[in-house]
Amino acid sequence: MKYTSTRDASVRVSASQAITQGISAEGGLFVPEQIPQMNAQMLAAWAELSYIERAKTVLALYLDDFTPQELERCVSAAYAHGKFSDSRVAPLVPLADGTSVLELWKGPTCAFKDMALQLLPQLLTVSAAKAAPGKEIIILVATSGDTGKAALEGFRDVSGTKILVFYPNEGVSPMQRLQMVTQEGGNVGVYAVQGNFDDAQTGVKAIFTNPALGEMLAKENYMFSSANSINWGRLVPQIVYYISSYCDMLKAGRIQNGDTVNYVVPTGNFGNILAAYYAREMGLPVHRLICASNANNVLTEFIQSGVYNRKRDFYTTISPSMDILISSNLERLLYHMGGCNAPQVSAWMRELAEQGSYRVTEELHKGLQALFAGGFCDDVQTKQTIAELFKTQQYLADPHTAVAFRVYAQYQENTGDTTPAVIVSTANPYKFGSSVLQALSPEAPPITDEFEQIAVLEKQTGTSCPAQLKTLRGKPVRFEELCTRGSMEQAVLQLLQ
Ligand SMILES: *Cc1c(COP(=O)(O)O)cnc(C)c1O
Numbered sequence: 001m002k003y004t005s006t007r008d009a010s011v012r013v014s015a016s017q018a019i020t021q022g023i024s025a026e027g028g029l030f031v032p033e034q035i036p037q038m039n040a041q042m043l044a045a046w047a048e049l050s051y052i053e054r055a056k057t058v059l060a061l062y063l064d065d066f067t068p069q070e071l072e073r074c075v076s077a078a079y080a081h082g083k084f085s086d087s088r089v090a091p092l093v094p095l096a097d098g099t100s101v102l103e104l105w106k107g108p109t110c111a112f113k114d115m116a117l118q119l120l121p122q123l124l125t126v127s128a129a130k131a132a133p134g135k136e137i138i139i140l141v142a143t144s145g146d147t148g149k150a151a152l153e154g155f156r157d158v159s160g161t162k163i164l165v166f167y168p169n170e171g172v173s174p175m176q177r178l179q180m181v182t183q184e185g186g187n188v189g190v191y192a193v194q195g196n197f198d199d200a201q202t203g204v205k206a207i208f209t210n211p212a213l214g215e216m217l218a219k220e221n222y223m224f225s226s227a228n229s230i231n232w233g234r235l236v237p238q239i240v241y242y243i244s245s246y247c248d249m250l251k252a253g254r255i256q257n258g259d260t261v262n263y264v265v266p267t268g269n270f271g272n273i274l275a276a277y278y279a280r281e282m283g284l285p286v287h288r289l290i291c292a293s294n295a296n297n298v299l300t301e302f303i304q305s306g307v308y309n310r311k312r313d314f315y316t317t318i319s320p321s322m323d324i325l326i327s328s329n330l331e332r333l334l335y336h337m338g339g340c341n342a343p344q345v346s347a348w349m350r351e352l353a354e355q356g357s358y359r360v361t362e363e364l365h366k367g368l369q370a371l372f373a374g375g376f377c378d379d380v381q382t383k384q385t386i387a388e389l390f391k392t393q394q395y396l397a398d399p400h401t402a403v404a405f406r407v408y409a410q411y412q413e414n415t416g417d418t419t420p421a422v423i424v425s426t427a428n429p430y431k432f433g434s435s436v437l438q439a440l441s442p443e444a445p446p447i448t449d450e451f452e453q454i455a456v457l458e459k460q461t462g463t464s465c466p467a468q469l470k471t472l473r474g475k476p477v478r479f480e481e482l483c484t485r486g487s488m489e490q491a492v493l494q495l496l497q
Contacts, residue, residue, distance in 0.1 A: 001034065003232065006334075020225065051090060052076060062239075066126060074126060092249065096393050098420070100421070104424065107153075112424075145171075146427075175433070182477055193484070238272060254420065268323070269327050272426070277371075290407060293374070293375070308357060308360075311356040322403065331349060334348065375407035383402075386440065387439050397429060400432075431469065440460060
């Protein structure tokens with residue numbers, strides 16, 4: 001199976017080339033030329049398998065230049081017990097009201113990014129050995145929080161790789177900062193960058209595109225790569241858990257084989273929900289995909305109007321991983337739903353870059369509305385939802401997951417749709433303990449110390465904080481260096497010595 005580019009129909013590469021390269025030369029994203037198909041018998045058979053077995057089976061359909069042994073090694077290393085605290089990897093939790101919650105945060109950093117970033121390093125090293133043999137890979141990441149830590153954990157001590165993470169000095173939560181500056185591993189580096197996320201991101205892009213630096217690295221047998229969510233190697237692991245959740249529902253007798261299901265996904269860069277779209281295109285019985293946003297509601301508006309318009313205020317919310325105005329992975333959806341029309345997608349992306357907006361065709365818009373529903377809520381509603389959910393169903397949700405619950409309630413009210421629903425849960429509530437605590441007890445005086453917050457939240461809810469967050473308290477800080485945008489290149493050179 002070959003992969004092509006959303007912006008250039010003449011591109012044809014293997015899966016391992018797509019993963020090694022990350023992004024196509026003209027700026028498009030890699031997409032599979034055909035989407036592999038499955039049927040009810042396959043789903044019934046997969047229901048009997050473990051998560052690791054399901055992952056191997058699904059990935060083999062997309063990564064056909066990997067041998068079964070290579071896939072076995074990659075998947076087992078990524079989802080082994082010890083890395084994920086739950087042997088089911090992505091457990092499906094039934095709630096009293098009949099909905100199910102798909103918990104994607106059992107990995108080492110307690111957020112859903114682990115589902116992909118535990119596997120990406122394995123896929124990337126195998127891919128690079130095929131597509132660029134003998135090269136050592138340097139991963140550069142600019143992060144606003146969750147991605148940096150998940151990438152560090154994924155790549156730590158993976159041979160043949162080094163990873164360098166840049167986070168904005170004034171832009172990550174204290175817990176997120178602590179997670180990164182205490183990172184262990186012999187091949188990792190972490191720097192604070194003076195400025196905001198844009199400064200860090202611009203600096204990383206400048207390093208990627210500096211020809212002199214690139215040449216120097218090539219001489220030393222290094223190559224740059226990226227761990228951000230436009231890499232196919234980050235998207236494909238996410239398709240697995242949608243199929244796996246359907247298998248779990250079958251196995252538990254919550255649905256009959258062939259019944260349709262709705263998925264509700266808290267969305268930022270559109271990677272998670274796009275994986276659900278691929279699962280459906282493969283043949284997974286999905287009725288609607290419900291795209292949940294916070295106050296940054298560019299996607300809600302797009303689904304409603306067919307116009308994508310990034311010219312709007314940017315809001316900082318209590319669900320920061322969804323604070324995004326340009327959802328990069330939407331480009332892949334436009335490609336598939338628009339009849340694989342690369343010139344058309346290129347034109348829209350150019351309009352987005354130059355004018356800040358584009359309008360899709362009426363036909364595409366109709367198709368979009370037939371499958372997707374969109375909705376959003378603000379921080380006040382998010383907090384209300386956290387409190388209500390805990391009171392009525394004893395379920396403690398983080399702010400991102402709470403947005404999904406709220407939007408689903410709105411959707412049900414508007415449509416009366418009774419299709420069984422899966423709410424996708426993207427972070428452990430303790431990762432955002434301060435907001436969760438405020439939601440539960442809005443009247444209480446605020447607590448500033450993160451570890452005290454954890455203790456109070458545990459006591460108040462009878463739940464327990466994952467050890468990997470609790471033990472950050474005693475961990476030595478390894479990385480305290482602060483650099484400016486101009487000195488980021490220096491940091492890269494230092495790592496290589
Ligand atoms: C990254 C992230 C999201 C958004 O996922 P996308 O794939 O970018 O849409 C939602 N919730 C949490 C906790 C995240 O870390």
